Amino acid sequence: MPMDIYIRDEKSSKLRNLQLAQIELIRTFAKICEKEGLIYYMLGGTMLGAIRHKGYIPWDDDADFGMPRKDYEVFMNVASKYMPDGERLAIFNGTDDYNFFLRLENTRTKVAISGVTHEHILNTWIDIFPLDGMPENAIFRILHKVHLLLLRKAFRLSVFDKEVKLNLTHRAWYNRLGVCICTHIPLQRLFSPIKMWKYLDGALKAYPYEKSSWNLNLMGAYKFRELFPQSVFGEGNFYDFEGMQLRGPKDYEIYLTQLYGDYMTPPPESERGSKHNIEFVEDVNVESIAETCVGGY
Numbered sequence: 001m002p003m004d005i006y007i008r009d010e011k012s013s014k015l016r017n018l019q020l021a022q023i024e025l026i027r028t029f030a031k032i033c034e035k036e037g038l039i040y041y042m043l044g045g046t047m048l049g050a051i052r053h054k055g056y057i058p059w060d061d062d063a064d065f066g067m068p069r070k071d072y073e074v075f076m077n078v079a080s081k082y083m084p085d086g087e088r089l090a091i092f093n094g095t096d097d098y099n100f101f102l103r104l105e106n107t108r109t110k111v112a113i114s115g116v117t118h119e120h121i122l123n124t125w126i127d128i129f130p131l132d133g134m135p136e137n138a139i140f141r142i143l144h145k146v147h148l149l150l151l152r153k154a155f156r157l158s159v160f161d162k163e164v165k166l167n168l169t170h171r172a173w174y175n176r177l178g179v180c181i182c183t184h185i186p187l188q189r190l191f192s193p194i195k196m197w198k199y200l201d202g203a204l205k206a207y208p209y210e211k212s213s214w215n216l217n218l219m220g221a222y223k224f225r226e227l228f229p230q231s232v233f234g235e236g237n238f239y240d241f242e243g244m245q246l247r248g249p250k251d252y253e254i255y256l257t258q259l260y261g262d263y264m265t266p267p268p269e270s271e272r273g274s275k276h277n278i279e280f281v282e283d284v285n286v287e288s289i290a291e292t293c294v295g296g297y
Contacts, residue, residue, distance in 0.1 A: 015059070028084065151200040154196050155200045214227060
């Protein structure tokens with residue numbers, strides 16, 4: 001199926017510059033993983049973009065990767081010795097970083113993000129999620145899912161004013177209702193972000209990835225739709241993405257079908273839009289990056 005045609009205008013050109021800035025970070029990430037022998041996978045829209053566009057989905061504004069928990073923690077400990085000047089790792093610390101999972105950031109390239117309780121000026125980033133195991137027993141798996149979901153909601157509530165995107169489209173009605181209630185009633189004061197982070201992190205580590213026949217990315221956008229048999233991921237395969245070869249799930253058809261259904265058919269134009277309400281603030285020298293990028297649009 002031919003790639004969908006995306007008409008570029010001023011807004012999409014700014015978005016493309018943001019994507020190009022993220023590509024620098026992706027190259028750093030993939031290089032570190034290769035040098036350290038670490039497993040990673042493209043996830044979500046990044047994996048979909050690799051298959052449908054051989055690069056970014058034209059209207060996407062982020063890049064997502066997942067790593068088995070042990071590889072994730074090794075990466076967290078060794079990445080700094082490989083990162084060039086201006087790049088950093090960010091993870092929840094309860095003071096200025098409130099994201100549960102890792103972000104690789106470029107501190108020299110800034111974006112403005114609106115739709116939270118106030119506008120943020122942030123570093124350009126890519127997301128790196130831990131992949132964890134689940135119980136083998138189906139009943140225990142259901143119970144663990146309920147436990148994790150409650151902890152996830154409590155953690156998200158504890159950082160509501162820092163991380164929850166108020167204007168996110170396509171939310172279920174009950175999620176829209178919850179956002180409305182929390183906007184007017186300060187329920188987050190009932191929860192400590194640091195305690196909720198520790199509880200959730202500990203619960204996710206309860207079932208080691210390497211001993212489980214399941215893997216889960218709980219903190220992604222799709223929650224338990226990102227629960228897969230290990231065989232779907234396996235050792236992974238490499239796919240074209242913006243002139244690079246990046247690892248993704250071995251059985252990408254099962255993976256993408258579970259997340260998106262008919263994944264090769266682009267959504268209607270009314271549903272195409274960036275997820276984070278981002279306005280590009282500080283431009284980068286993108287020409288040298290763009291020359292090596294053959295995917296996307």
